[in-house]
Amino acid sequence: SYVLTQPPSLSVAPGKTARITCGGNSIGTKSVHWYQQKPGQAPVMVIYYDSDRPSGIPERFSGSNSGNTATLTISRVEAGDEADYYCQVWDSSSDHSYAVFGGGTQLTVL
Amino acid sequence: QVQLVQSGAEVKKPGASVKVSCKASGYTFTTYTMHWVRQAPGQRLEWMGWINAGNGNTKYSQKFQGRLTITRDTSASTAYMELSSLRSEDTAVYYCARDKMYSSSVVNAFDIWGQGTVVTVSS
Numbered sequence: 001s002y003v004l005t006q007p008p009s010l011s012v013a014p015g016k017t018a019r020i021t022c023g024g025n026s027i028g029t030k031s032v033h034w035y036q037q038k039p040g041q042a043p044v045m046v047i048y049y050d051s052d053r054p055s056g057i058p059e060r061f062s063g064s065n066s067g068n069t070a071t072l073t074i075s076r077v078e079a080g081d082e083a084d085y086y087c088q089v090w091d092s093s094s095d096h097s098y099a100v101f102g103g104g105t106q107l108t109v110l
Numbered sequence: 111q112v113q114l115v116q117s118g119a120e121v122k123k124p125g126a127s128v129k130v131s132c133k134a135s136g137y138t139f140t141t142y143t144m145h146w147v148r149q150a151p152g153q154r155l156e157w158m159g160w161i162n163a164g165n166g167n168t169k170y171s172q173k174f175q176g177r178l179t180i181t182r183d184t185s186a187s188t189a190y191m192e193l194s195s196l197r198s199e200d201t202a203v204y205y206c207a208r209d210k211m212y213s214s215s216v217v218n219a220f221d222i223w224g225q226g227t228v229v230t231v232s233s
Contacts, residue, residue, distance in 0.1 A: 031217075031219075033210075033219040033220075035155075035220070042205055042223040042224065042225055042226050043155065043205075043207075043220070043223055044223070045210070045219065045220060045221050048210055048217065048219045048221070049212075049217075049219075054221060086154065086155055088155075088219065088220075090218035090219075096171075096172045097169075098157055098171050098172070099145070099147075099157035099218055100157075101154050101155040101156070101157070102154065103154045104154055104155075
């Protein structure tokens with residue numbers, strides 16, 4: 001089965017840039033989507049198709065995907081960005097196709 | 111506005127079944143695919159399956175084959191997730207989530223989420 005690996009935690013000072021990675025075998029050949037989840041709330045899509053932003057998501061959020069690593073970049077980090085972030089792909093490489101999520105990265109704003 | 115509203119929390123005994131509803135509003139229900147995703151305490155999100163709300167076709171994760179049934183009622187703009195033979199490991203928050211859809215094609219990404227339904231399995 002396909003595995004996505006994220007760092008469990010990341011700490012960033014306000015105003016700095018956070019880069020959250022998502023590793024997977026040849027992930028650059030797949031479309032990667034990212035979600036933000038705050039405690040006790042449902043996830044919110046922040047990036048789809050590697051780098052597209054849904055309406056209402058600030059331009060501070062951007063994404064890239066190449067080789068074996070996809071990256072979510074949050075510029076000028078704010079206190080309100082503190083949350084768990086999950087990457088997700090659709091894996092159809094085996095007999096069974098399904099959505100795969102990374103383990104999540106807890107972003108702490110110092 | 112577009113929203114998904116789920117039914118309330120459930121407490122079930124091992125071996126029982128649970129059925130969770132997800133009522134859609136603010137968009138044409140039958141033109142989107144609806145997914146179900148769950149999250150056990152402290153665990154990552156886990157995809158369960160989807161239903162094409164237009165034609166009723168379904169696809170389930172292999173993990174839940176035989177225990178999971180996803181249905182919909184187009185007249186009520188509501189999708190349902192039923193999980194049977196419950197065990198303690200099924201204790202989780204269950205979410206419905208709308209597919210992003212692009213040019214009428216399924217994207218298999220989730221742009222609108224319900225608020226979640228807590229299902230507790232305990233004897």
